[in-house]
Amino acid sequence: MSEQDFYEVEPTQEETTAETADTSDHDDKDEYEQICYICHRPERVAGKMIKIPGGICICADCMQKTFDTMNYSGISMDDMMNMSNLNNLNNNGKMPNISMINLSDLQGFMPNQQKIKKKKKSEQKKPMLDIKSIPAPHKIKASLDEYIVGQEHAKKVMSVAVYNHYKRVAADTDDGIEIEKSNMLMIGPTGSGKTYMVKTLAKLLDVPLAITDATSLTEAGYIGDDIESVVSKLLAAADNDVERAEHGIIFIDEIDKIAKKKNTNQRDVSGESVQQGMLKMLEGAEVEVPVGASSKNAMVPMMTVNTRNILFICGGAFPDLEEIIKERLNKEASIGFKADLKDKYDKEENLLTKVLVEDVRKYGMIPEFLGRLPILFSLEALTxxxxxxxxxxxxxxxxxxxxxxxxxxxxxxxxxxxxxxxxxxxxxxxxxxxxxxxxxxxxxxxxxxxxxxxxxxxxxxxxxxxxxxxxxxxxxxxxxxxxxxxxxxxx
CATH class of the missing domain: 1.10.8.60 (Helicase, Ruva Protein; domain 3)
Incomplete structure (x- = not known):
């Protein structure tokens, strides 16, 4: 035995660098779930993956289908095994004009934005929200005051609603008392700060936020975004972490654009149909959404997100809603000798503050939809x-x-x-x-x-x-x- 065997040989700098790179690459792989290259299902859905050369993972179902296809195609297994060397294959003349796929080129075929993060064991035991860490309503409002001028009533309503919502998420339901969701409907003139208020709120609470427009939403099967696309955006904002996304906030702007269309004989695919499709999602349902894409037709993995603890805030300018409010107020105060003049409310800027649920229903929002948005408030016009x-x-x-x-x-x-x-x-x-x-x-x-x-x-x-x-x-x-x-x- 040589003398060198008795001593540890220190690794060279190149070996150390290579080991570090392998470790970091291994940690990166451990962070995300393995995805089947063929059906794009994650490991938790498809089961244990089969690894083939080139770093490609295939689920057992797809592998079995591949073998079944090969057995019925007439190609013998011996011929398939001899395909490893393209030059030998072409020289033998068995299968000319067929180019082989280099599997090593397929490594990293899916970007991180379309991968699903694994659930860590340590994180499963730790509660996502602690009742002590939720800021009190007066603290939430004080933080909003630093960024938003005026709108005292709106900030107060939003602070209480958010506080109650996250208390509901952290609450224990063993006593049989289940607190209902406090989804919000925010009405305000254009430029009054609806979107800015929600952005500021999400930044203060440090929760994922998805902001989307209702104008692009259509009924499933028609050109436009499906209703589930709003949840897909939230999942992307949460860095594909399903647990974090399930405690986030979704703000749907321009909600007045999906009101029922009046005097139309055609199918209302971007109006009442969208409202009906959103009912289950607002209340709380298991929604299957594509990861890292807005379309279900894309070859990307699908993930199930429970919307039970997601806070939905809907906002819109609701043009011409003032006319409906004015009509109601004039009916209430236009009978008798002391009746008000019909032009009393013509010059009032903050007429939206007198809005009621019946006014919004008359505007074109269906009762079932409004029932799932129990908190209705308006923003003042800016003086x-x-x-x-x-x-x-x-x-x-x-x-x-x-x-x-x-x-x-x-x-x-x-x-x-x-x-x-x-x-x-x-x-x-x-x-x-x-x-x-x-x-x-x-x-x-x-x-x-x-x-x-x-x-x-x-x-x-x-x-x-x-x-x-x-x-x-x-x-x-x-x-x-x-x-x-x-x-x-x-x-």
Missing amino acids: EDMLVRILTEPKSAIVKQYQKLLAMDEVKLVFEDDALHAIAAKAKEKKVGARALRAIIEDFMLDIMYEIPKDDNIGMVTITKDYIEGKGGPLITMRGCMELEDKEAVI
């Missing part, structure tokens, strides 16, 4: 003062964004109060809510953002009311003048 506050108060206010941009050029940006009110007045005229603010400021800041970097002597830019109204330009202050002003202020 000029609210628009001014939106410009300056939130953490990511538009004015603060531009001040940060110019601060990178060492220039101070100041908006006068009159200028802010002039911008809000212009946005109010456009009747598209807070969305108009960004467009208006972009227009006025274009020349400033273009000219400022040319001159390093500029120290401050002041936006005035005259500049917003087109009567003058912004006030430019040079750096020397700014230093003099600072000295005078100190004296």
Whole structure:
């Protein structure tokens, strides 16, 4: 025996690197379930996989079908076994013009976004939600206040509903008392902050969120997205983790677009049919969805998601709903000597705050659908003062964004109060809510953002009311003048 056998031989750097790569590759494979290459079913559905050279996995069912097909096709097994060498095959002349598939080229045929994560044993015992970790309603509202201006009633309703929902998820049902879901229907004029409020809420709670439009949804079998596609988006947002997705939030915007169509003789495939198809999903059902794709026809694995603990929030502008509310209010107050005038509600901006379930039903939403959205609330129309506050108060206010941009050029940006009110007045005229603010400021800041970097002597830019109204330009202050002003202020 040689002397070298008595000592451990240290691995070379190349060997260590190769071992590390193999370990990381092994960990990556352990994280995801194996998928059958032929039927695309995951391991938990299809059973134990058979591995063949090239890193390809095939389930037992597909392997058996393959053998059955070969037995009935007339090709002998001996010929199939001799196919390993293409050159020998072509030289022998048995099966000319047939190219063999190199299985090593098929490794990694499915991207991670279409793979399903394994359930870890340690995570199965650990509860997904703890009642102590759920923030109280006043804390949820306080966090929303930092980002959203006004809408006090809407923020209060949403905070309580979300708190109760996650208490329901964490609650024990051994006593036989089962708490019902608190799905929400949010009504508000365009640009009032419906989507932004839901996005902020999901970010604060750190739960997966899927936002989708109801406009693309159609009845199964017709061109458009199937109803289950909204759950598929949530699964993608949860990184294909089914347990995490089952505690997420789905926000369906433009829900008013699936109202029943009036005076139509054709099949309503994108209206009432979609509402009926969503009933079971809103209440809680086992939904089979494609992983990493929006269509069931794609060759991707399918996964079952239980929507029982998913919070659904539906939102819409509901145009012309004010007319239905006005008609109801006029009927209630137009009898007798002290009857109100019929034009009493014509100029009222926040008429949507008086909405009732019967108004939404008359708009075209079926009663069964509304019954599964028990919490109905509306957002206020934005006033000029609210628009001014939106410009300056939130953490990511538009004015603060531009001040940060110019601060990178060492220039101070100041908006006068009159200028802010002039911008809000212009946005109010456009009747598209807070969305108009960004467009208006972009227009006025274009020349400033273009000219400022040319001159390093500029120290401050002041936006005035005259500049917003087109009567003058912004006030430019040079750096020397700014230093003099600072000295005078100190004296």
